[in-house]
Amino acid sequence: MLINVPKASAVKESEITDEKVYNQRRDILKSMGFIGASALLTSQPAQAGFFTSDDKETFKTRALEYTPAATSQQKQAFTPEEKIITHNNFYEFGTAKSDPVENAQQFKVNPWSLSVEGSAEKPFTLNYDDLFNQFPLEERIYRMRCVEAWSMVVPWIGFSLAALIKKAKPLSSAKYVAFETLYDPKQMPGQKNRFAGGGIEYPYVEGLRLDEAMHPLTLLSVGLYGKTLPAQNGAPIRLVVPWKYGFKSIKSITRIRLTDKRPPTTWNILAASEYGFYANVNPEVSHPRWSQASERRISSAGLFSRNRIDTKMFNGYDEVASLYQGMDLRKNF
Amino acid sequence: MAETYSFKLKKAHLPWLKLVIHLGALLPLLITYYQAFNDQLGGDPVTALLHFTGLGAFKLLLLSLLITPLARQFKQGLLINVRRLLGLYSFSYAFAHLVSYVLFDLQLDWPLLLSEIVKRPYITVGFVAWIILFCLTLTSNKKAQRSLGRRWQTLHNWVYLAVGLVALHFLWSVKSDVTEPLVYMFLTLSLLLYRRDKLKRWLKNRINNTQISKK
Numbered sequence: 001m002l003i004n005v006p007k008a009s010a011v012k013e014s015e016i017t018d019e020k021v022y023n024q025r026r027d028i029l030k031s032m033g034f035i036g037a038s039a040l041l042t043s044q045p046a047q048a049g050f051f052t053s054d055d056k057e058t059f060k061t062r063a064l065e066y067t068p069a070a071t072s073q074q075k076q077a078f079t080p081e082e083k084i085i086t087h088n089n090f091y092e093f094g095t096a097k098s099d100p101v102e103n104a105q106q107f108k109v110n111p112w113s114l115s116v117e118g119s120a121e122k123p124f125t126l127n128y129d130d131l132f133n134q135f136p137l138e139e140r141i142y143r144m145r146c147v148e149a150w151s152m153v154v155p156w157i158g159f160s161l162a163a164l165i166k167k168a169k170p171l172s173s174a175k176y177v178a179f180e181t182l183y184d185p186k187q188m189p190g191q192k193n194r195f196a197g198g199g200i201e202y203p204y205v206e207g208l209r210l211d212e213a214m215h216p217l218t219l220l221s222v223g224l225y226g227k228t229l230p231a232q233n234g235a236p237i238r239l240v241v242p243w244k245y246g247f248k249s250i251k252s253i254t255r256i257r258l259t260d261k262r263p264p265t266t267w268n269i270l271a272a273s274e275y276g277f278y279a280n281v282n283p284e285v286s287h288p289r290w291s292q293a294s295e296r297r298i299s300s301a302g303l304f305s306r307n308r309i310d311t312k313m314f315n316g317y318d319e320v321a322s323l324y325q326g327m328d329l330r331k332n333f
Numbered sequence: 334m335a336e337t338y339s340f341k342l343k344k345a346h347l348p349w350l351k352l353v354i355h356l357g358a359l360l361p362l363l364i365t366y367y368q369a370f371n372d373q374l375g376g377d378p379v380t381a382l383l384h385f386t387g388l389g390a391f392k393l394l395l396l397s398l399l400i401t402p403l404a405r406q407f408k409q410g411l412l413i414n415v416r417r418l419l420g421l422y423s424f425s426y427a428f429a430h431l432v433s434y435v436l437f438d439l440q441l442d443w444p445l446l447l448s449e450i451v452k453r454p455y456i457t458v459g460f461v462a463w464i465i466l467f468c469l470t471l472t473s474n475k476k477a478q479r480s481l482g483r484r485w486q487t488l489h490n491w492v493y494l495a496v497g498l499v500a501l502h503f504l505w506s507v508k509s510d511v512t513e514p515l516v517y518m519f520l521t522l523s524l525l526l527y528r529r530d531k532l533k534r535w536l537k538n539r540i541n542n543t544q545i546s547k548k
Contacts, residue, residue: 087376095510098375148508150377198510270509289453289505291445296438298377303369308440 009317011141011153059105059235061227066137066157078141079152080300081225087298088232089146090251092181092188095198100232103189107231109252114237118178118258121169131222131237134167135159140219140240145281145315147245151295156240157223162214170210170258177213178263179206179239180255200266206250207263207277208241211323217242220253243314245279276333280324281315285333342411350415358393358422362386362429379437386433390426391499391517393419394466398496398524417473420492424470427463455505462498465491490535493528496521 078084090100093107112128126134137157145151165177183191183203190197212218219240222229229235234251241248247267257263267275274288283293297307314320324332342350365385369378397419404412439445450460469489471477478485500521504514525532 083376091509097377097380150380195510195512198508199512200509286452289455291449291452294442294445296377296379296440300372302372303378303382303437306440308442 007319009319011143057105059107059231061223061230061235063227064132064137064157064223066139066223066226069139069141069155078155078225079298083298083300084152084154084224085230085233087152089148089246090232090234091198091200092190092202092204092252093232094190094196101230104231107187107235109231109236112236112254114254114256116164116168116256116258119171119174119260120258121171123168128236132228135163137222142217142219142240142242143315144240144242144246144249145295145311147247147275147279147287147292149287149290149292149295149311150298151309152298154224154240155226156219156221157226158219158221158237158240160216161218161220161239162216164220164256165210165213165258168258173260174258175210176259176262177208177210178255178257178259179208179250179253180204180257181250182252182254200270204250204266205263206239206248206265208248209262209323210258212241212320215320215323217317217320243281243317243320245275245281247275248279278324278329278332280329280333281311282313282329282333283311284313285330342409344411347411347414351418354415354418354422358389358419358425362389362426366429379433382433383430383438386426386430387503390423390430390466391503393423393426394492394496394499395517395520395524397423398492402524402527420466421470421473424466427466431460431463455502458498458505459502462495462502465495465498469495490531493525493532497525 086101087097088100089097090104093100093103110128112126112131114126114131115123116125117123137159140156140158142154142156143151144154161177181202181204182188185192185202188197188202190200191202208218219242220237221234221240222237224230224233229238234249234253237253238251239249239253248265262277265275265277267279268277281292286292292311294308295311297309299305299307301307365374365382368374369382372378374381397416400412400416400419404410435441435446439449449456451457469492472481472485472488481488500514500518503517504511507514
């Protein structure tokens, strides 16, 4: 008999919402106008042709092959897909939550180039197809906690960042990992116009300590809900660090650089007193303008649902605590 | 010479003007709540509600403060008759804003509400503005006006403080790119600047009063 003991930090049955919504995802996709994706799901050849504007105006996702997560025999443990793909912070496409889904539909992800460079013996570059073929893909169901005190449960698909870094053979001088989002003002209205992009300096940059980057929980995601990532969620490849606030999980990455110095990070540059380098989820350290002690779980339940829950240290991923032993997390927030 | 355009607001126009205000203020509010209850308000209907009601209250408050300058500039004395209605709608939006925050965002976590009001300056100023608007709403009827006498005007001058606090509340609540709240701040200051003489007089009286009471 196989006894499966889930880790304490794993997403629990009680966090599970709405099987109905998952099953309805074809309808949702159709209603949102994702013709390409729904065509794939119904295993019909895409009908969108020369004369249909749908072909040009919607971002296409496709089904992925991956190892399902052990905890998700029933495909239901998540925030509804419709919420995950319409409630996004991606300032490159606008600052309102609904801007990215509106403005990212024509985003081109193929060809793509992701370079892994810096203090490494074997730097390399991945093209679009490499993102899906170089490393075996697996599903990981993670809680995602935004610094704005809302959260989701997302079925990501991807591979460990550690696998990618190991392939580059880091030198002993490598202490940090720096990430960079695509810089392409032609495609990203927020980069073209300072007001549309929330006054942020682009490209968006993020960083992790090497040991954080090598932690088995740290994921490079290329998909969610069984398919490639929608543009607004950071296609074609993004970072997911589930024990840190969402803004650390940089989207649409083009450059990963191993370095001996702590790299600058976008929100830290913008407001160092509000957003630290570590940005670990921590109910004890409040944001200057709101408490982080609790959060609202985004679900399909109505306005009156009691979906405010206590925030847990490291977003509930206690296994990372050893990374910060001896550190004062009030100072190093 | 072309004939000068001379529209004069008449008593008979007032019910129509009020109807326009009722529809313009009430309908969007009802539609937005309908959408929120039916989950048609994007990924997070709670935030959408808070932004809509908050900004709506602010817009209506600015409109109500625009009435006096408009009435004077265009010599439309009767326009003053809609000022109270706009003010009441402003508070209605502010009421919906606070109720939505407590009910849907904090979900009746009263200790959290108290600590947020005390600890977060932007919520503190927002709450103070709410209290002021609440007091003005309670004393907005003729009866209160009569019984308060001269003090009624003094009380209702607090609206100038309230609108300043609302502008600050908005500015402080924005995470990055303060363009929009700065535009609103500019509008607020313009409307306050229009009353600079009144505010100066009021300030002078205050100072005189305190000096007299000290003697």
